[in-house]
């Protein structure tokens with residue numbers, strides 16, 4: 001097992017304070033901080049090797065191209081892909097989802113087809129499929145959750161049919177923390193000839209990922225949620241499926257040849273990486289992957305589960321004052337704890353926690369349908385990563401206890417902040 005106290009020394013931002021208190025960063029599901037190793041590799045790239053890729057025979061362009069290409073390989077190995085060219089670099093998970101829904105959907109969906117999503121999907125892996133469904137005349141169905149916040153597999157079995165062409169789902173819910181059984185869902189999809197699209201935005205940063213073992217067809221995730229820079233994401237696809245897809249975003253870099261009346265698309269993955277890509281982002285992501293691999297994703301998962309267990313043990317001390325969402329069986333959840341304090345608006349709780357130095361996310365976390373399904377206007381979400389420690393959870397729980405004591409000062413009177421806006425979740 002790794003030592004989180006040693007890990008913390010790699011993260012310069014953890015040295016800062018907020019409102020005179022030591023920063024406790026529990027907003028990792030929104031985005032994570034960057035270790036010095038990732039920051040350094042970006043500085044090194046920009047100061048020593050920077051140039052555009054695949055566009056010149058000069059030394060800098062060759063060096064940048066090599067670094068960018070090898071980043072594909074590093075990421076491919078990290079998720080158990082068969083080869084480097086199954087990795088398409090995108091802007092983020094949202095971008096991956098849009099590229100996939102249009103590139104695959106325009107070719108493969110027709111009127112009467114069905115797409116199955118889940119009520120726990122993040123908007124990023126829900127709206128692109130809804131949009132392409134509307135364009136192609138396909139129908140969308142939603143798999144429900146059980147009262148314990150687990151995906152309702154019986155409902156999925158009932159909704160799937162020969163008309164199903166896509167099942168898209170999150171491997172881990174960004175609100176409930178629920179870890180879904182990707183292999184089981186992929187098996188159900190394949191039993192009717194549908195593709196299984198796994199949103200790994202919350203799972204790839206936190207647990208071992210092996211696309212071949214899960215047997216899914218596509219996987220999407222974001223670099224910024226796993227210690228990498230912003231603006232870099234991944235769309236992994238099974239090679240045969242990627243090869244038969246035409247790109248949705250087109251332009252420079254996507255073609256092998258163009259005449260005024262013909263286009264020959266470039267081979268994968270370049271066909272899907274239109275324009276000058278986020279070269280530095282990809283190199284930074286590769287460094288983040290190397291950093292995580294050194295720790296071992298098994299260790300990351302195990303450690304975060306320990307933090308969640310510790311939180312649950314401590315949070316019980318708050319008694320009836322708190323409602324926690326998601327599976328009560330902790331083995332079914334990752335490092336996310338969403339809750340509400342009774343009688344205090346979630347945004348108020350978030351603002352107050354900030355005064356104790358604790359950064360959490362509040363709102364609907366880009367999962368409005370899930371909140372409506374739960375009958376909630378929002379939640380407070382604490383989400384952990386490798387640099388969080390038990391002492392921080394102690395401060396967090398003490399702060400909640402304090403806020404509860406002071407509830408009379410804050411309860412009610414905040415109806416003007418009911419409206420929710422989705423930024424990133």
Ligand SMILES: Cc1ncc(COP(=O)(O)O)c(C=O)c1O
Nearest residue numbers: 092093094122124174201222425
């Ligand atoms: C489950 C899930 N899917 C997709 C996304 C979208 O990620 P991004 O904003 O990096 O595109 C998020 C991020 O918040 C998420 O939690």
